Amino acid sequence: MQNADNILVIDHLTKKYDDKVAVDNLSLSIKRGMFFGLLGPNGAGKSTTIKCITGIGKITSGRILIDGLDVEKDYKLARGKVGLSPQDFNVDFFGKCDDILDYMAGYYGIPAAVRKDRVESLLKRFELVEHRSKTFDKLSGGLKRRLVLARALVNEPALLILDEPTAGIDVEQRLALWGYLRELNKAGTTIILTSHYLEEVEALCTDIAIINNGKIVAEGTKDSFIKDGSSLEQKYLEITKGEKQ
Amino acid sequence: MVRREVGRTMRVKVQTLVSPVMSATLYIFIFGSVIGTKIDNIIGVPYITFVFPGILMLSVINAAFASSSSSLYFARFIHSIDEILVAPFSYLEMIFGYMLGGVMRGLMVAVLIIGVGLLFGAVTLVNPLGFLFYIIAISGIFSLLGMFVALWAEGFEQLSTLNTFVITPLTYLGGIFYSITMLPQFAERLTLLNPFFYFVDGIRSSMIGVSEANPVIGLTVTLVLLIGLTALIVRLFHIGWRIRA
Secondary structure, eight states: OOOTTEEEEEEEEEEEETTEEEEEEEEEEEETTOEEEEEOOTTSSHHHHHHHHHTSSOOSEEEEEETTEETTTTHHHHHTTEEEEOSSOOSOTTSBHHHHHHHHHHHTTOOHHHHHHHHHHHHHHTTOGGGTTSBGGGSOHHHHHHHHHHHHTTTOOSEEEEESTTTTOOHHHHHHHHHHHHHHHHTTOEEEEEOSOHHHHHHHOSEEEEEETTEEEEEEEHHHHHTTSOOHHHHHHHHHHHHHO | OHHHHHHHHHHTHIIIIIHHHHHHHHHIIIIIIISGGGSOOBTTBOHHHHHHHHHHHHHHHHHHHHHHHHHHHHHHHTTTHHHHHHSSOOHHHHHHHHHHHHHHHHHHHHHHHHHHHHHTTOOOOSOHHHHHHHHHHHHHHHHHHHHHHHHHOSSHHHHTHHIIIIIHHHHHTTSSSSOGGGSOHHHHHHHTTOHHHHHHHHHHHHHHSOOSSOHHHHHHHHHHHHHHHHHHHHHHHHHTTTTOO
């Protein structure tokens, strides 16, 4: 499964919470440069898989390689290659916007001079300059989401994982964000996107996998999902409904 | 991480710095200037000089413990610990980040209380290096204990359990306010089993040059606790005890 083209290899991953199997012997490879959509209903195992990739969750069995690096054995090097924008706001509520970005950049060992420029550039890019001195708890939902996205990009990751990145963001900002994500992807960043907005996945992703009950139940290029003229949403419902039956 | 921890301390200065200095000032005033003037010299020094190192240690212990326990517990509570888990830190680096945050707060409190002690003429310093060693080592030990409690605690109430039932009683029974020669023989022997007695004695001997304990035993107890607790917390982080899903 591992070859130089793959930025991420998930090899027979199983994750249990006590006796409950959240991810069940899941295998998946994602090639460099892909814009990959990971879909599935609530509780399907998407966020658990992401937690295992990023080190937030412990792996019960199997292994995960990021750019050839085992996320358990070579965890320091592997984590340096990933940026995560999680579904839930896992941020110090009382931290100021610019501090949150600056500290995160510091965690990745980015030197002070580079860090300063990087933080400024992200604040500008996500239109957070005027809010830079506000604490996280004082931001609106959309601003919080943008800050968390900016934080995920602070280390210029090779693999960017976006778990519901546009939840709570208004239409204009969502479209602007789509444009930015396309640019990033074009510049070489591999992106994994989970979203309940299927039109978002359809607009952005090149490849898609559908996960249900902890297993991949469908996988392929976006075009292969919609080749018969049906929308991604129709196809998604068809597959997940079929799984339930 | 250390910068962020110091930032947390400075964000709530009244709680983290002013409050312990106020308490210590009252202790120094009451035990030193009010009661102390009615008490004969203890182990050859005025009571205020005898009691000051213990009061200093008490404040340093509380500062270091509160710093790491509140920071790590809060990070677990709001999941901002994920920021640390996804970053390319080794587990030892994560622990040093929290520990040094506690040590820095302990040092800040120590400097302020020494300032107050100078006003009362309570400060002597015969062995500055020994003093610095004990202040840093004791802050480190209590930062690590704070981290253990932060990992173990399931609620805010449990966060104060160890402090209330173990740390505070052992500290007060460790000879802060009295010489162990004042105790009945049984209690004196029992005190020799209390590690806090060696902490007080270590600081006191470095400040006034008089020791009631065997300094080799004191140094050994301090180093064993420091190294043992570091190893324990590294292990807990490594297995992800209550921090990784």
